Amino acid sequence: MRTGDDVDTRTLAVTHPGEPGYQAATSVFNLAAPPEPAAAAVVRTVREIRDAIRFAEEEGLSVRVLTTGHAAPAALPMHDALLLRPEMDGAVEVDPRRRIARVPAGTKWGAVARAAAPYGLAVAHGSSPTVGVVGYLLGGGLSFYGRRTGLAANSVRAVELVTADGEPRRVDESSDPELFWALRGGGGGFGVVTAVEVDLFPAVKVVTGAACWPAAHAPRLLRIWRRWTLEAPAEAATSVRVLNLPRLPEVPPALSAGPILSVDGAVLAETADDVATAERYAEELLGPLRSVAEPVFDTWQTTAPVSVLDTHMDPADPVAVLGDHMLLDEFGDEGVDELLRVIGAGSGSPLIAAGLRQLGGAYAVPHPKGGALDHLSAPYAYSGGGVPGLTGTAEAITRHIGTVRAALAPWDTGRTVPTFVETHTQPQGHLSVEQVAAVDRVRERVDPAGMFRGDIMPSATALR
Ligand SMILES: Cc1cc2nc3c(=O)[nH]c(=O)nc-3n(C[C@H](O)[C@H](O)[C@H](O)COP(=O)(O)OP(=O)(O)OC[C@H]3O[C@@H](n4cnc5c(N)ncnc54)[C@H](O)[C@@H]3O)c2cc1C
Incomplete structure (x- = not known):
């Protein structure tokens, strides 16, 4: 262990390449871009x-932060940096x-959902219980x-962080409104977040699950799904994906017999009185889809809200994924055809999963107390990715x-949501020129020497 002169050697364990502990401190969920x-x-x-901040100053290093490394490929290279991996003491505290x-x-999302569940x-x-709470919330977060x-x-009530001066701060809308605004979607680089306070909401039940069909049915299924999204109730949110799953x-x-189309998601019932309505909403989507063809796999059911953690069938273990993301405008049946031409049956797509998240509803509504990113006006989020060596070569x-x-491209808004951007080579697009300038002013105030500048998601680019 190497430390600066007056660094607390009792606790801080800084590791360097080749030393014990370095591998663990640099391990990430997305193995495509090991830091x-x-x-x-x-x-x-x-x-x-x-x-750690003082150590970095003494060594002439910048400071970077990762929690799980789910977004590792979206982070800029960090050869000249000290990487911090916060695993802060304490447990999730729920105030019902x-x-x-x-x-x-x-903390990862599974722990928060399970801590809140006993209180209804x-x-x-x-979609994944293993995603880190902090990176997801700072980058928008699609649920x-x-x-x-x-x-x-928008559900963040306060952020606790240590800024470049080493000071711990608790930031909320009254203590430091500019920093609180910038933290939520401003692109990172403000310091090391140590805790967040986040809103909970009532949820007695959900109707949730995934239904899957051979991708040959996708043209009819996707048309039905798209029409349903135009009028869908806000309690319901879904995704559609073409999956090319390996035989494991x-x-x-x-699910591994060939490309399949999966429709998954959740319908929220906040109170016991809402359960029958939630089931009706789910049936309005699933009934017409099931009448096209019998699903080969169907887990949709009325169940406890924690089940939503498993609905999307995300990988539980670290994996290398090369992916891409766009926010799309309404694309009509022409867009359905074009999408399936490149990811559907017979396309030869090497993407393990590719498809759309349904947005709209409250996503599209600016929040009166929101941060730099508080809404998304696009109706759909595209994301897709492949696993080198499993679904095709990296090339x-x-x-x-x-x-x-x-x-x-005809439907690409040019905008993105930070949590879905898969590579640092993709310019993020979610801030206006004025917002970029305002966020930079906040950074200048809390980090005048630019210690955390490398931790800015490459998002400080203006919308086209
Ligand atoms: C399987 C899978 C499922 C996913 N599902 C969804 C989904 O449903 N909805 C969605 O919106 N996104 C989803 N994502 C994307 C995910 O939200 C992002 O990758 C998010 O950045 C993960 O946060 P993290 O802290 O775990 O990631 P990390 O890669 O560790 O961090 C990402 C960035 O957040 C910042 N950061 C993290 N921790 C701190 C901290 N303590 N202090 C300061 N800055 C910090 C850093 O800038 C860092 O570069 C998914 C990703 C995967 C791999």
Whole structure:
């Protein structure tokens, strides 16, 4: 271990390439872009973070932060940086009366959803229980509850962080409104977040699951789904994807027999009185789809809200994914045809999963107390990716990503949601020129020397 002169050597363990602990401190969920920082440390207390910042200053390093590395390929290279991995002490604390949870940095969404559930409360988590709370919330956050609750970033009530001066701050709309605004969607680079307070909402039941058909049925199914999205209730949010799943023991054989179309999502019932309505809403989508053909796999059911953590069937273990993302305008049946031409049956797509998240509803509504990113006006989010060596070579996947991008270009808004941007080579587009300038003014105030500048998502680019 190397430390600066007056660094607390009792607790802070900084590791360098080749040293014990470096591999663990730099491990990431998306293996496509392993970070290679000059040094790395797991930090558990504010004191350790403060010491780490001083260590970086003394060593002439910048400071970078990752929680799980789900978004590792979206982070800029960090060769001249000290990488911090917050695993802050403490547990998720739920205040059922105020309907707020305080979540220490390092926590993953599964833990928050499970802590809220005994109180009949849910949280705007994403599709995977293993995604980190902090990166997801700072980058917007698309949830299967989002058409009802809006972007997850809007549910943040306070952010606790250590800024470049080593000071711990609790930032909310009254203590520092500019920094609170910039933190939520402003692109990162403000400091090390140590905890967040996030809104919970009532949820007694959900109707949730995934239904899958051979992709040959996709042209009819996707047309029905698209028409349903135009009038869908806000309680419902879904995704449609073409999946090319490998034959693995953990994959049901019906899902690896060839390309399949999956329709998954959730319909929220906030109270016991809402359950019958939620079931009717689900049936209005699923009935017409099931009448096209019997699904080969169908898990939709009325169940406990924590089940939404498993609905999307995301990978549980680290995997290398090369992916892409666009926010799309309404595309009509012509867009359905074009999308399926490049990812559907017979397309030869090497993408393991590619498709659309349904937006609209509360996603489209600016939030009166929102941050730099508080709504998305586009109706659909495209994302797709492949696993090199499993679904094709890296070259074939990258080439096909370009093919899909060209096919969808007529409907590409040029905008993005930060949590879905898969590579730092893709300019993010979610801030106006004025917002970029305003966010930079906040950074200049809290980090005048630019210690965290490398941690800015490449998002500080103006909308086209
Ligand atoms: C399987 C899978 C499913 C997903 N599902 C969804 C989904 O349903 N909805 C959705 O919106 N997104 C989803 N995502 C994307 C995910 O939300 C982003 O990758 C998000 O950035 C993950 O946050 P993290 O903290 O785990 O990631 P990391 O890669 O660790 O962090 C991402 C960025 O957040 C910042 N950051 C993280 N922690 C801190 C901290 N403590 N202090 C300061 N900055 C920090 C850093 O700038 C970092 O570069 C999914 C990703 C995967 C791989």
